[in-house]
Amino acid sequence: MVTASPTSLRGRLSDNQLNFSAGPGALPESVLRQAQDAILEVPGQGLSVLGLSHRTPWFRDVVDEAEENIRQLLHLPAGFRVLFLQGGSSLQFGMIPQSLLRSPHDSADYLVTGYWSRRSIEDVAHFGQARVVWSGESQGYRRVPSAAELECDPRSVYLHYVSNETVEGVQFQQMPGRDDVPRICDMSSDFLSAPIDCDRYSLIYAHAQKNLGPAGVTVVLIRDDLLARCRRDVPTMLNFHNHVEARSIYNTPPVFAIYVLVLVTRWLRDEVGGLEAMQQCNQQKAECLSRVLDARPGFWRVHAEPGSRSVMNIAFRLPTPELERRFLEQALDEGLRGLEGHRSVGGLRVSLYNGVTLAAVECLAEFLRDFQARQDHPA
Numbered sequence: 001m002v003t004a005s006p007t008s009l010r011g012r013l014s015d016n017q018l019n020f021s022a023g024p025g026a027l028p029e030s031v032l033r034q035a036q037d038a039i040l041e042v043p044g045q046g047l048s049v050l051g052l053s054h055r056t057p058w059f060r061d062v063v064d065e066a067e068e069n070i071r072q073l074l075h076l077p078a079g080f081r082v083l084f085l086q087g088g089s090s091l092q093f094g095m096i097p098q099s100l101l102r103s104p105h106d107s108a109d110y111l112v113t114g115y116w117s118r119r120s121i122e123d124v125a126h127f128g129q130a131r132v133v134w135s136g137e138s139q140g141y142r143r144v145p146s147a148a149e150l151e152c153d154p155r156s157v158y159l160h161y162v163s164n165e166t167v168e169g170v171q172f173q174q175m176p177g178r179d180d181v182p183r184i185c186d187m188s189s190d191f192l193s194a195p196i197d198c199d200r201y202s203l204i205y206a207h208a209q210k211n212l213g214p215a216g217v218t219v220v221l222i223r224d225d226l227l228a229r230c231r232r233d234v235p236t237m238l239n240f241h242n243h244v245e246a247r248s249i250y251n252t253p254p255v256f257a258i259y260v261l262v263l264v265t266r267w268l269r270d271e272v273g274g275l276e277a278m279q280q281c282n283q284q285k286a287e288c289l290s291r292v293l294d295a296r297p298g299f300w301r302v303h304a305e306p307g308s309r310s311v312m313n314i315a316f317r318l319p320t321p322e323l324e325r326r327f328l329e330q331a332l333d334e335g336l337r338g339l340e341g342h343r344s345v346g347g348l349r350v351s352l353y354n355g356v357t358l359a360a361v362e363c364l365a366e367f368l369r370d371f372q373a374r375q376d377h378p379a
């Protein structure tokens, strides 16, 4: 069998396929094409998706299908509600403690493993206390904690953590926490990238703009027993019960974003073949890149420690800021985009979300090898 060389692959990849941005990220080509068509006319509707009312039976069906597809993909147990909300994952940082902490003495456990989990505790103090069970700050957020390092409080109202730290590129390989304390997880940057043991969570949330579609919609899976504990005396748009009762059409939802999310879930089911297949492909992509990075650890300085390295986001540095600048310039010349690190930490970062193909990663890996060779043997 003759395999295509990355150079010949490059010619066959579109600019959209060479998008390694941390979010909004690359979406599958077939989804982009269907979204393009729908902007002119949704099949069978005779109108643009941008001009279709959220009160039409068509849109009710779209939301219902989005829910059903997520249920199927995750094998979501009965007893979970699936919501499509607005305000991004940042709104959940406040909505969750507001709903669940009923007095200033109520306390919730938080794991602080990077930029986003640090941000997730900012709003808690308005409603109760955030007890930081573990923080990776003093070690520069290079790893997640082991089970032995966590002393979670059995009286905690919930435990909150971020499964994949998008900025630092560290990801939990094992689920932390105790099964007798509700587990709440921000899965914004790895939701639907692999199967999840949903039964062991009480609430999972993820904004769309990594693996699910465009920005504007946030998926929340909430278990009935946790929902029953959520307070109702909060502003209407921040009340989980209102969204459950309205089945995600409480006010005007982001119709286009939810429509694209449906297309992505169909793609995952019909073209990829489900989350096990997606996970395998994501592993292959991460391994393809890691082979290059790990061959020269003094040159490619990966931020995360080996046992905590993310499959979705790989953050790394080069020996000097000047080299990093050159890397980004030359990558751009090759049409490889979205490789700069988060503004809070700088450096470089590759995001390998579901929409990024293995061919695109092979192409990037070849660029890395060439870049390294050019530094080793300047012309």
Ligand SMILES: Cc1ncc(COP(=O)(O)O)c(C=O)c1O
Pocket: 023, 087, 088, 089, 090, 091, 116, 162, 164, 165, 166, 167, 186, 187, 188, 189, 207
């Ligand atoms: C893990 C994680 N949580 C939360 C957020 C914040 O999301 P949003 O911009 O939707 O509020 C981000 C943003 O990238 C993220 O990566």
